[in-house]
Amino acid sequence: MTRRKRRTESPLVAEAERADLNGVVSPASALPDATRERLAELGKLEADWDSYGALRLAPRALAAAEAIIDQVVARTGEQGAPRDIMPIADGGVALEWRSPRLELALNACSEGGWTSLLIERGEGERRATERYDLSDAEALALIFRVVGADDA
Amino acid sequence: MAAAPEQIADDHWLYRRLAVHNIRQSDGSVHYNAFMRNADPRGRKKEPDPDVSVDLARLTTPEQSLAAAGRPDQGIGAIQAGLPRSLAPGQIDVVHTPVLEPPERRNLAHASIRGNEGAGALDRCTLMAEGMSKSVLIYPAGSPWRRETGGMAAQTDDPGT
Numbered sequence: 131m132t133r134r135k136r137r138t139e140s141p142l143v144a145e146a147e148r149a150d151l152n153g154v155v156s157p158a159s160a161l162p163d164a165t166r167e168r169l170a171e172l173g174k175l176e177a178d179w180d181s182y183g184a185l186r187l188a189p190r191a192l193a194a195a196e197a198i199i200d201q202v203v204a205r206t207g208e209q210g211a212p213r214d215i216m217p218i219a220d221g222g223v224a225l226e227w228r229s230p231r232l233e234l235a236l237n238a239c240s241e242g243g244w245t246s247l248l249i250e251r252g253e254g255e256r257r258a259t260e261r262y263d264l265s266d267a268e269a270l271a272l273i274f275r276v277v278g279a280d281d282a
Numbered sequence: 283m284a285a286a287p288e289q290i291a292d293d294h295w296l297y298r299r300l301a302v303h304n305i306r307q308s309d310g311s312v313h314y315n316a317f318m319r320n321a322d323p324r325g326r327k328k329e330p331d332p333d334v335s336v337d338l339a340r341l342t343t344p345e346q347s348l349a350a351a352g353r354p355d356q357g358i359g360a361i362q363a364g365l366p367r368s369l370a371p372g373q374i375d376v377v378h379t380p381v382l383e384p385p386e387r388r389n390l391a392h393a394s395i396r397g398n399e400g401a402g403a404l405d406r407c408t409l410m411a412e413g414m415s416k417s418v419l420i421y422p423a424g425s426p427w428r429r430e431t432g433g434m435a436a437q438t439d440d441p442g443t
Binding site: 168180216217219235245249 | 299303304306307308314315316318320335405408
């Protein structure tokens, strides 16, 4: 596993913080209702939600997740919303997009930055690529590769 | 009296507790977060869990597994021990690790999936979750997939309990 380096600032999080989000879903964003409700639900999770000692979700991760979804939806419409939004035990937020041949899991890390797992499926083939310490721009590029894929 | 650890064969089934947020809302499948932990004790985060707690199915039942953990409202997913071993032969193993103390936490069925770390660990979490999705024996309370709630409970394999 790649060693992580601490990030100091994320443009998406900074944008969210300027909007006074602080991890709480912004009423001003253009998120689909289901996405907004899911993020709000996850923001209320108590510690140990998995019974194995999970942490509460980090406001920074929630804000980053909301901000990046907002950017995608602004460009693609509601079809750009993630298929699933899930909590991670370390306080991160996992976002998932799928097209017929691509599956993207993107984790908003609790202390900033993104981790990704891209699975490409072909004729009897499956190839997985893990990446760590992604910037917002790199994370967005991955999303648009899936959302904007020809076979999406 | 100590309980001697038992050998775990590849075809032996393992139970893992599932919280409602380990189940995808979109299709009822198990999310890979079921195989991740809160933080690395060495201070590094984002690691898939290299020591996943499970119960050995032949020494318990799904209901007993939940009761022993004091989590009757959670769910139970099952995989065979050969699955995680096959994902990283020689690196990942499944070992019987009975819990004897304290008495209120005693669990003779406890076992551990050990060694899922390093390159590819996150993908191996997804593969274990995909395997477990075929054998969700009990969906957690609050999940629309739980039979008792009238949701669409997924078909499961027979985990040979």
